[in-house]
């Protein structure tokens with residue numbers, strides 16, 4: 556059995572460190588330009604150089620997303636950017652536009668290339684086509700079934716990557732003009748405003764302002780709204796299918812999301828690789844994934860299109876926990892210096908999570924400002940000292956169960 560790589564998203568430097576700490580083998584990031592996810596806190600060339608050093612020190616990999624479809628006027632800028640990037644030791648570029656591939660080949664011919672899901676590769680012939688152009692790995696379309704993934708594996712030698720977790724489009728990934736039409740922000744330039752998740756109503760032409768709700772249930776309508784992908788339960792099938800890399804979606808997502816999701820897939824993958832025959836999925840892992848803000852999970856198209864038809868059930872975000880802070884330091888007396896992300900009070904029940912599925916419940920004790928002085932509340936962005944559970948380490952995260960209502 557070949558153990559696939561676990562590939563996690565990183566919207567900025569802090570998330571990159573978090574992804575590595577929480578078990579990613581490789582991280583993908585976006586540059587200042589040409590990477591989809593225009594608002595994901597993209598990396599400058601200098602930051603990419605620093606990111607690459609950090610990744611190399613830890614013997615992991617770094618891929619740069621250059622997967623927008625470009626217009627003629629953008630090509631000279633692409634060439635300049637690629638020349639600037641050429642000295643960096645990035646492990647691969649993720650591309651989808653054949654024009655971008657051609658320019659990379661001219662400017663930086665030795666660079667490894669991975670094909671983005673945006674290219675919608677759905678068959679072995681397409682995978683082989685891309686391999687012949689020099690692409691070393693193909694991220695398969697999310698719309699494939701497990702059987703189709705197995706077939707493509709049998710019929711090709713190119714590296715195969717699949718998404719295992721995260722948001723899905725209601726179109727083939729990125730092949731959607733809804734955002735461009737309604738907001739002028741193009742999904743293909745990384746600026747999707749996600750209008751597929753807005754609320755819609757029906758209006759008769761001669762009655763402006765009279766909105767008739769389109770109701771699938773008592774809370775509204777979700778005709779455009781996709782559930783989130785979660786293939787944790789099917790990791791053994793994907794490993795058995797010969798997939799080389801398992802990718803987590805979400806360069807726009809929070810640091811907490813990156814940590815919580817990456818550590819679960821790390822634990823499952825390691826447990827399966829250590830003992831494939833005796834492997835049983837720990838239900839606690841799924842519970843952990845439920846503690847991250849998400850729409851109801853779904854297995855997408857893995858077992859066929861029927862399964863992926865529009866669900867009438869609610870597909871709004873589910874959020875059971877709030878991320879409240881990051882442990883920046885643990886002092887000799889076991890006090891934690893926490894950078895707060897959400898308000899919390901002394902006496903509140905908190906939960907600490909760390910890499911390798913470490914976690915502990917505790918009650919927040921006395922809160923002290925970093926510079927001294929008791930606090931009645933820990934405010935967002937403040938640095939606060941408080942006693943913490945034994946074994947806490949720098950980089951651990953604190954969360955709190957969301958109060959109902």
Ligand code: SF4
Nearest residue numbers: 724725731742747751
């Ligand atoms: S509007 Fe929705 S379906 Fe279309 S690209 Fe954006 S997220 Fe995907």
